[in-house]
Every structure is written in structure tokens, then in C-alpha cells.
Amino acid sequence: MFLAILAGKTLAFVIRLFGGGATAAPGLFALKIDPNLVRKLNRKIKLGSVIISGTNGKTTTARLTYDTLFTKYKVIHNRQGSNLLRGIASTLISNSSIFGKIRFDLAIWEVDEATLPEAIKNVYPQTIVLLNLFRDQLDRYGEIDSTRTKWQKALRTLPKSTILILNSDDPGISILEKSFAGKIVFFGVSDNKVRLPAVATVADVKHCLFCGAGLVFDAQLSAHLGHYRCSKCNFKRPTPDISAANLMFKSDFSTSISLGLDSQTSTISYSLPGLYNVYNVLAASTTALNYGIDLATVIEKIKKFSTAFGRFQKTEIKGRQLITFLIKNPAGANEVLRTISNQSRVNLLLILNDKIADGRDVSWIWDTDWEILRDKTDNVFISGIRRFDMALRLKYAGFKLSNNSIYKEVNYSILIALQKMSTKDTLIVLPTYTALLDVQKTLNRTGEKVSKWQKQ
Amino acid sequence: MAKTMTLRICHLYPDLMDTYGDKGNIITIQKRCQWRGINVNLANITVGQSLSASEFDLYFFGGGQDKTQIIVGKDILKKAQTIKKAIDGGTALLSICGGYQLLQKYFKTKTGETIKGIGLFDAYTLGSNDRMIQNLLIEMNSELEQDITNNYPTTDDRLPTTNLIGFENHSGKTYLGKNLKPLGKVIKGSGNNGEDKTEGAVYKNAFGCYLHGSLLPKNPHFADYLIAKSLERRYGKIKLKPLDDEIEWQTHKQATQRTRSTS
Numbered sequence: 001m002f003l004a005i006l007a008g009k010t011l012a013f014v015i016r017l018f019g020g021g022a023t024a025a026p027g028l029f030a031l032k033i034d035p036n037l038v039r040k041l042n043r044k045i046k047l048g049s050v051i052i053s054g055t056n057g058k059t060t061t062a063r064l065t066y067d068t069l070f071t072k073y074k075v076i077h078n079r080q081g082s083n084l085l086r087g088i089a090s091t092l093i094s095n096s097s098i099f100g101k102i103r104f105d106l107a108i109w110e111v112d113e114a115t116l117p118e119a120i121k122n123v124y125p126q127t128i129v130l131l132n133l134f135r136d137q138l139d140r141y142g143e144i145d146s147t148r149t150k151w152q153k154a155l156r157t158l159p160k161s162t163i164l165i166l167n168s169d170d171p172g173i174s175i176l177e178k179s180f181a182g183k184i185v186f187f188g189v190s191d192n193k194v195r196l197p198a199v200a201t202v203a204d205v206k207h208c209l210f211c212g213a214g215l216v217f218d219a220q221l222s223a224h225l226g227h228y229r230c231s232k233c234n235f236k237r238p239t240p241d242i243s244a245a246n247l248m249f250k251s252d253f254s255t256s257i258s259l260g261l262d263s264q265t266s267t268i269s270y271s272l273p274g275l276y277n278v279y280n281v282l283a284a285s286t287t288a289l290n291y292g293i294d295l296a297t298v299i300e301k302i303k304k305f306s307t308a309f310g311r312f313q314k315t316e317i318k319g320r321q322l323i324t325f326l327i328k329n330p331a332g333a334n335e336v337l338r339t340i341s342n343q344s345r346v347n348l349l350l351i352l353n354d355k356i357a358d359g360r361d362v363s364w365i366w367d368t369d370w371e372i373l374r375d376k377t378d379n380v381f382i383s384g385i386r387r388f389d390m391a392l393r394l395k396y397a398g399f400k401l402s403n404n405s406i407y408k409e410v411n412y413s414i415l416i417a418l419q420k421m422s423t424k425d426t427l428i429v430l431p432t433y434t435a436l437l438d439v440q441k442t443l444n445r446t447g448e449k450v451s452k453w454q455k456q
Numbered sequence: 457m458a459k460t461m462t463l464r465i466c467h468l469y470p471d472l473m474d475t476y477g478d479k480g481n482i483i484t485i486q487k488r489c490q491w492r493g494i495n496v497n498l499a500n501i502t503v504g505q506s507l508s509a510s511e512f513d514l515y516f517f518g519g520g521q522d523k524t525q526i527i528v529g530k531d532i533l534k535k536a537q538t539i540k541k542a543i544d545g546g547t548a549l550l551s552i553c554g555g556y557q558l559l560q561k562y563f564k565t566k567t568g569e570t571i572k573g574i575g576l577f578d579a580y581t582l583g584s585n586d587r588m589i590q591n592l593l594i595e596m597n598s599e600l601e602q603d604i605t606n607n608y609p610t611t612d613d614r615l616p617t618t619n620l621i622g623f624e625n626h627s628g629k630t631y632l633g634k635n636l637k638p639l640g641k642v643i644k645g646s647g648n649n650g651e652d653k654t655e656g657a658v659y660k661n662a663f664g665c666y667l668h669g670s671l672l673p674k675n676p677h678f679a680d681y682l683i684a685k686s687l688e689r690r691y692g693k694i695k696l697k698p699l700d701d702e703i704e705w706q707t708h709k710q711a712t713q714r715t716r717s718t719s
Contacts, residue, residue, distance in 0.1 A: 143521040366480030388707035
């Protein structure tokens, strides 16, 4: 172990020397030397660890959770991006002495959904937060049914003392209750209507996962999230222990909700947009309260929270405002489009890449309801490796496109878009994951005009 | 003035078999008809609904997850006669991935379970451990190539290519019977089984393939061919109006380049 940590630390030092992030390679290298490194170090954490996983919202939820738990505990978090085992190893290495002495008493691990079973084996989680399961990069993960089956198998191995925090509104998540014998806390949205424009979306769970009969949705909030019950057996949405009601989505992209807990309600206003962030706020609050953070502190931290890398990021260049929303799969993108369509007029820059981290398969853009923005869009610009696929999607959604709205270079597309807009307009930038890295480079390069571009 | 034509589409199990942007194929048929003044009627038919009550010009059958494929597999047996009769009468059909598999004789899963198909295509699929997940570029079979070239309306008499470009994601390996023609030959990718270089199948006006991505938007020649074939049975040979397909062909070209440049 000593050798593995030393090797990891050395590599991290060298990478940083050359300006790299050292988020994965040191861990990967160290795991080669000692495959049990993550296990050994996690065993030493006094209060154990919290795993946060699911298709959408992991990063935001993990950061919110960190902000709240930080008020009481010495906590670490694989904040620097990599949510595979190597990322966990890298974080552990940089927070341990070379002799494996750790300097914290709680860890928050954001975990890739495909890595969850492996993570469960290695990090001895005390709490597991599962947000949702949507179709996402089918080229990488395969179908969600098989991901869930692997999760169920892994959850069965957990000791009863583990606590599971589950989204009651996703039938593909709440069903996991049956694979686990210990304590479960549910969170969910109790409104039966969302005050946002309706979006044509794709639901990935339409049948009861027990008996195969059709699910009935008394309220369908987003994709297959809502208030459901089986038409045949007694599977139904569990009543959440912690809930959100009276969801209000403002035109400045802020939100207010009534947080309900043990028949008490508190209103929270915060600066995160959309229904999807309500779920992130709920998941983080539930976790924090479960770790004994008092409600007032939780509310204060949520209020103050500024978003994670590229997930609703406001930037200003030459008096023009840019807002960046990461898009990566139909369920997430549809919620983003729905949130944006709350605006009266929009200017859009869409950047579609097809690298491994984006998903090689771009067919998901056809499962995304771009039509909802057609009549609100003043200008649309398109960039990225698969820019023509994106342009074609918009053409068939009825957008008016001209050839001079498509640009190969991401950097150039941002500058041109800003140039063509009037100063009072806001440019909404929707990049896929690797495109977001390019966007960030441009925004960083524009120098002092950028207001608080958050470091990753 | 000629009578307004109507193309009647039946989308089979759109609620269950819609995994890979299948909606894009429907939107493409709708828009390309609409731009030419052809009416489109779209019917969504799912489990438990009768198919024989109305007549269609084009069936579309997309892909789904294994679990839903089992539910759909049971139901489609009840619709088998209607579909086969329609295809033998000249109705057009496009099936992709899971839909393509259920129209074959059977699917044998890795665990040895057999899911019966309707046998429209003389073919079968075996589950495997190989992941055939990548961009897929194929060359059209030569008979179709000619037909498609003749059908696609261009103003400058030149069709850029008859190749098809898409994305495949399957582990089932499909093997065609002796007399069944493949849709085409694999240039890059795996196709039916990653072994014999064939991709897809053609029986009369019924097509099966592993190409999504979505397929029809960036293969406008094939979209138009399906439209023409769908209308032909009731309206005779159709001369479709040319459309401005510049973005379609740019997309085709870019996806092709991407496919050729990645391993």
C-alpha cells in the first residue's frame, strides 16, 4: 500500500507540474500496484462513506451534499471529476499520508452507474443515494434493465446497517427497496403537476418490474418519474419521507419549493433551475438531515449553492450573458429544454460531440423534444463534431436554419454567436460533455470579462 | 391537378420499442411527405390492439430492451398473419434492431431460451457475448442500388451515394436463410453477425436492419425510396418532387467520415 500511495502521489505531482488535473491517472496507476488500495483506505474512514449514483444529477447532488456535510464533518469528495474507482483512488491518495494515514472522517463518492457494484465492494458505504435511471449512452452502458439487475445483486450483499436513500418517484429506483433488508429513506415530489411547459419525452419504465403489467401514472412529472401504481399487483410509489411541494420555477432560473419533513414544511428559494434540480436538492437534503445536519443549515447551504461545472453556469462576455447547460441524454436534455422554454425568447448555441465521454451514438437527439423551443428561438448556432446531425435534427423540428449558423470550431461559434446577438440578449449554450470542456477553454481565454467561471 | 395522396403509417409498439431515436425515422417520413404535399396518417399500435381493423402503406418497427422485447414478442405473434399478408400484397415495412429480430423465425438468447418470431424474414438470431456497438456503413445490394438511384429525385441527375450510414448496438447475431437477400454489404462495422459481411434483410418491400442513428434523416435516398414504395401499391409509380437535401447529405458525409476515421 505504501508503494501504491507513493507512486500515486508522485504521478499526481508530475501531472500537476505539467498543468494536468490528475483526477484519474494517479489512482489508476496506484490500483495497478495495489488493487485493494481503495478498500484498505476506505476501511479506515471513521464514519464510512456516502455513495451517490444515478444517471442524472450525481455531480450536483454530490456537491450539495458535500457543502452541507462539510459544516459538521471532516469530509472528502471526488470533486475533480472522475467517478470511476480510479477517481476515488486518486482522491484518497491526495488526502492520505504516504503511510496511509487519512486526514478525514467521512467520504462522499460520486459513482458512475456502471461502477456502482464495484464501488460497493470497495468503499464500505454507510449510505447509498440512488437518484434515477434513464437511458444514457447506450453504447457504453447497455440498457437500463441490465444496469438495474447488477445494482440489485450488489445491494443484496450490503450489511443491514447500511442506509439506502431512494427516489420514490422513479419506479426503477423505488423497486430496489425489495433488494435490501436495511433502512430506506425515500424522497420525492408531491405536486402532481409541474408548472413548466409539457415536453414530449421517452419513458424507460412503463411496466411493473414485478409482474410486467402496465404502470398507471396518476402524475407523470418527467420521463417515467411521477406518481405511479401497477395496474395489477400492489407495487406503487412509496410515500416519500422527505418531499417537495409547491414547486415554482422563475424566469431568472431560480426556484422555490416547500420542503416537507415530518409534517413540517419550510420554503426554500435557491438559484438552480428546473425540476431535475429539485430532485438533486431533495436527495442532498435527505442525506444531510440523515447525518444530523440541522434543517436551518441545510437550507442555508442550498440557498448559497453555486452550480457544478457546466450545469447551469452563468458567464458574462462583453456585456452579454451566457448560460451553459450540459446535455447528455434525452431525459436530462428534455428537462433542460423544458426549463429553458419557460423563457419568452431564446438564443441558442448547440454543440454536439460524439467522443467516448459523450457517447458515440448521437441518435438520442431524436428522442429529445427540440420542437418545444422552435417558436421561441431568435437565433440558433450549431457546432461540434456532429454539428450536421444536430442541424438536421433542428431542420426536422421545423427550425429555420441558414448555412452560416453552423461552425466547426467551438471557440469561433461562441464568438460569432455573441457578435450576432444584441447586448441585452442571453446566449444559452447547450454542449455535450467533451464540448463543455471546449466551451470552458474559450470562456477562460476571454479573460477578465468572465465573471467567476468556477474551477472544476 | 392530381389527387392528394395519403401515406398511412403504422408505428408498431412505439411505446415499447423506441430505444434508439426511432422517432426520428417517423418524423423524417412525415416531414418529407409534408414538404411534397403528401398527407400522412400515423397510427400507433401497441400490445393488445388489433392490427387488422385498418389498412396501412408502411409499417415501422423499432428496437427495445430485452424485457419489453419479450412482451412485444408474445403480442406480435397475434398480428403475424395480418403483417405477412400485407407484405405479400406489397406494403412497405422498415424494422430496426429488436423489431428486425422479432420478424425473423426465432431469437435464441445466450441462456438458451428461444423467443419465437413471426418468420417474415427467413432468418434467425443467436445471442452472443460480442458487443457490436459502433458506426455502421454499408453498401446497398446491387438490385436495390439501381432501384434507389432511379427513384431518388435529383435536379442534377446525380445521387451522391447509395450507401447507408447509421449506428449499430446489438449483441444478437443474425444469419440469413439461403434465399433471403441482405440489405447490403458491410463496409465498416459488424452488420448482421460480424462474420459474413452482410447487413440487414430485404423481402419484397420489407426491410430489416441494425442501422439506427436515426437512419432515415441522414439517408434521404432510402427515406424517399420507402415513401415511393409505400405509395406505389395504391397510386402506381410515383415521381417524387426533389427537396433541398443539402444538410441531409452533409450529415451523411460527416457521419461517414467519422466512421471511416475511427477504428
